[in-house]
Amino acid sequence: MRSIAASSFDQYGLLSGASPLYAASILLAFVAFGIAVRQRNPSAAGAAILAMIICQRLPRALSTEAPMYAWTYKHLGVVDHVQQSHSLAHGVDVYNGWPGLFVVTAWISDLTGVAPTAVAHWFTPVYHVILAALVFAAARAWRLSRDESLVSTFLVVTLNWVEQDYFAPQAIGMLLTVGIIALLGLSDKKPTGTVPLLILFGALAITHQLTPYWVLGASCLLVLGRKLKPWWIVLLMAAILGGFLVYNFDVLSGYTLLSGDVADNASTNGSGHVGMAGQVFSSSVMRILTVGMWGTTAIVLLLRWRRGREFWAPAVLAFSPILILGGQNYGGEAVFRVFLYSLPGCAFVLAPGIVVGLRAGWKRFASTFVALAVATAMAAQATTANWYTNLIGGPQVAVAGEVLAGDVYPAYVTPLVPVWPERSTGDYVRFAEFTDTFDHSLMFQPGLLGRSFASESDYRQLMGLIEARNRPTYLVLSEPMRAFGAYFGLFPGEAITNLAQRLRSDPRWRVVDERPGVWVYLYPSEN
Structure with missing residues (x-):
């Protein structure tokens, strides 16, 4: 073990x-x-x-120090929303339309005091x-x-x-x-x-x-x-x-x-x-x-x-x-x-x-x-086989919750690839009401797949997508994303390092959080 x-x-x-x-x-x-x-x-x-x-x-x-799989946290977010609001956000996403697991978990958690995260773990x-x-x-x-x-x-x-x-x-x-x-x-x-x-x-x-x-x-x-x-x-x-x-x-x-x-x-x-x-x-x-x-x-x-x-x-x-x-x-x-x-x-x-x-x-x-x-x-x-590409660390969970609870809203919360505690708290509902695509991965946007961000043209392609949103954007990078991208052939392993360097050197971005294995940057659009 x-x-x-x-x-x-x-x-x-x-x-x-x-x-x-x-x-x-x-x-x-x-x-x-x-x-x-x-x-x-x-x-x-x-x-x-x-x-x-x-x-x-x-x-x-x-x-593991936290529940595995990024998708787990989408489910925990619905449970948290039910616990906090005592209602469903029907129409926001498919999960609130099929709430069996979520409402039962919220009830059991409230009844026993066992945190939903512990249940998931x-x-x-x-x-x-x-x-x-x-x-x-x-x-x-x-x-x-x-x-x-x-x-x-x-x-x-x-x-x-x-x-x-x-x-x-x-x-x-x-x-x-x-x-x-x-x-x-x-x-x-x-x-x-x-x-x-x-x-x-x-x-x-x-x-x-x-x-x-x-x-x-x-x-x-x-x-x-x-x-x-x-x-x-x-x-x-x-x-x-x-x-x-x-x-x-x-x-x-x-x-x-x-x-x-x-x-x-x-x-x-x-x-x-x-x-x-x-x-x-x-x-x-x-x-x-x-x-x-x-x-x-x-x-x-x-x-x-x-x-x-x-x-x-x-x-x-x-x-x-x-x-x-x-x-x-x-x-x-x-x-x-x-x-x-x-x-x-x-x-x-x-x-x-x-x-x-x-x-x-x-x-x-x-x-x-x-x-x-x-x-x-x-x-x-x-x-x-996919053990290492599906690990989620405690720092990632903490940062994800803080971003959703922050004052920058409405905004996009964009991971490079889908290895991130997406929608981990009930605060995700207000973002999803703004747009259901607020947390879609960046790598699957047109023109970005396979880029290493070693060249200026790669970075311009990314910035074109970010600027077209006319809304603030959190860009999330993490060590598990490096493994995920290389493992599935989505981008070279050095893409994370290259992109992080460009974001730090671009005055339009500011560092929101840096913890072991996770980095969050904010592009504060004025519109």
Whole structure:
């Protein structure tokens, strides 16, 4: 654990940057699980799953000084606004339109005295413990054996490289979804838990924008296959979604709701940029792992179909998320959501074969064990690849809050790239009411991508954008931005140093704050 906190940037991620014992701990957790399944020891298998959660997820809380990911702070800002104003800023952004996580967190924080930041900091390991319990229950509801359910749980816990497990509506939406999947599994032959299912779906509908539409689509497919009772429950689910869509129509009117462009929707928000060798390697690992899981699941389902065994319902759970790509690209993240949503269904399909393989003769056992070990290693690499580009330090959090609470308003608060505690307090609302783009990253503005700011022409390009705003602009630079930009191929590593030097030498800018690893400059426009 100490090696993780003290490690320096490594382009291949945390497995390479930390002590080799960190990678060994993940491997040992896998070995323990494989042996436990072979020896039919469910207690040891459960302990190995817990060990995997500790190894992969606990460092997020113990080895960092503040919650990771810039996006976390957008969510904390909404919570803070609810706590301070006791209301929602509906229409300001999409988060206030789907407030489930935020209002519950504000209530729990007020009730217990635990700061929302502390909740966010410890969210990931606690989330995975709850997710593991829910996946096991859902697998049992879909009539998998105890050991098959343990394998399903291990796969979901271990292979989830998408990292949608921080303090975010998507994470809570996933927990609610797995609970719904459990109730769907109990309702294939007769109505079971219809009211609880609708309650969970209602909670999901007010928590996340995308997930309930996939759940509704999957439920409709189960009804078509006569695997969900009562059939009319999908009508009530659609009514819930329709009502909430009308409520948020003013927020959604600026977005493309249904594009139909599958190729574009399958592209990611990092497409077109070639980063460091480590980034290219990790991205390839993610793709191979994803395609491998989907391909293996498809083969197993094909064999089930040819042998006359049940395949429709498992296929719906595993592959219905692909329908998302026919609707939206979700800001370049739709393909990641497809993998996340398909993970429980694929795990349910693959688990029986893995149990048989781990308990077979030595040759089949060895091949199953090695294949699962390779998948575990690939998932560990994919999960920890972006560790250093997503770290947020305490000084950054403090400065971000002070800027939002300051007297310079309305203003733009512009980070060079999106590695900054954006909208970290409820004060962000007044900035967002001025313009929702007040904190958009500078590097993605026209003409700036790839510039090193070593030349005067680079700097003039930047100043042209700043001056055209006719409003004060805070420009934020930080050490994590240096790593982020170089890692993803957005700009050379020296761009931060070059730009900082030019800002200091330009009398139109003044230094607002300088702390370890973070610098804030202000361009006080007179207009």
